[in-house]
Amino acid sequence: MRRRAVLLLATLLVSACGAARVSSVPVTGRATHPVTTIAMAPSGGLLADAVAVELSNRGYTVVDAADTSRMMVRLNLNEIDISRPEGLTKFSSQGIDAVLSVRAAGGYDGQPQSASARVMSTDTGRLIAGATWQNGWGGRAGSIADRTMRQGLEEASKQIADALAQNLPTN
Secondary structure, three states, X not given: OHHHHHXXXXXXXXXXXXXXXXXXXXXXXXXXXOOOEEEEOOOOHHHHHHHHHHHHHOOOEEEXXXXXXXXXXXXXXXXXXXHOHHHHHHXXXXXXXXXXXXXXXXXXXXXXXXXXXXXXXXXXXXXXXXXXXXXXXXXXXXXXXXXXXXXXXXXXXXXXXXXXHOOOOOO
């Protein structure tokens, strides 16, 4: 009887929790050119930096946000312009294949709560890869079950980079 009660409690605990989820955004504008060099959009924050590192670990050349900002000054662009066709064309002329933009919302515990990432082709001006991510949860906020289910920056960035890399054409 006691074993059944423990099993029932464990089943309820597991079913009441949710693991972190990442999903790829359906993309209709797949790139027709190989993507090897990706510029980071400025103001992406820590999660954007971590996703860029993960993409770099997967073989992409990533231009960091500071270098992208300097390039924007040289090209007379502001942050709104980098996702417009004229701005993307200017980036393309500098050898940039795509622009990575990441936005994240923080959680109550200092871990990321949710994020979205998109990669725009400088060749076509279209979205070629995208992903959304949401952290896991379990039980009451801050409980042991909740802390067990939640993921940090490293895990989130790996999952997002994996989802993006699935849709990025390489050589």
